[in-house]
Amino acid sequence: MITFIEAFKKELEDEAKETRRMLKQVPTDKNDWAPHPKSMKLGVLAIHLAEIPDMIEIALLKYKWDFAEMEWDPKEFKTSEELLGYFDSSLKNAFNALEKSSDDSLMNEWVMCSGEQICLKTTKWEAVRHAFGQNAHHRAQLGVYLRLLDIPIPGPYGPSADETESMVN
Incomplete structure (x- = not known):
């Protein structure tokens, strides 16, 4: 039986492949595009996905x-290689x-907050x-953004609808 840590490694590896495929599709000339004024810009969303x-x-x-102890300063990227490089760095850290880490440490408390305001305690x-x-x-x-573009x-x-379409033609 594998440990939780081993399962997380496997899941991260599998999900990283799919995230990479999606990030490769991001058009760097559209970094300032957003589908709605309340939506993140495409470049900010892409870099956020890369840093998860x-x-x-x-x-x-x-x-x-x-x-409250940090300032979120989203990275900027001009090329797909820069975006994927940032993702690779984030993956390496994870x-x-x-x-x-060990399975024993996974039961320790963790808090996401902004000063005194608790966002998540788990x-x-x-x-x-x-x-x-x-x-x-x-x-x-990001898939919705890309579809709209x-x-x-x-x-x-x-397979996505795009991939299925190419399989039939």
């Missing part, structure tokens, strides 16, 4: 993530954190699961 593995590192190696195990949920959510969000979307768990 950092949440795994923070959840495993720290006891809290306090937004895998390193998993290597340093176990490290649940925080890692939350990061995987965030990955799926923002990857799907008429850019083919790769299917993460089977």
Whole structure:
């Protein structure tokens, strides 16, 4: 039987392949595009998706993530290679954190907050699961953006309509 840490490594590896396929589709000339005034810009969404593995590192190696103690300064990228390089760096950090962790540590408390305001109080195990949920959510969000821009979307768990179409033709 595998450990939770081993299962997280496998899941991260599998999901990273699909996230990478989606990030490769991001048109760097449309970084300032957004489908709605209340929506994130495409470039900000893409870099946020690329940095989600950092949440795994923070959840495993720290006891809290306090937004009041940091300033979120989204990275900018001009090329697909820069975006994918940032994603690779974030993944490396997550895998390193998993290597340093044990199943026993997963039950320790973890807090996401902004100063005194608690956003999420949970176990490290649940925080890692939350990061995987965030990955799926923002990857799907990116898929909508790409669809609206008429850019083919790769299917993460089977062929997308774009891939099915090319299989039939």
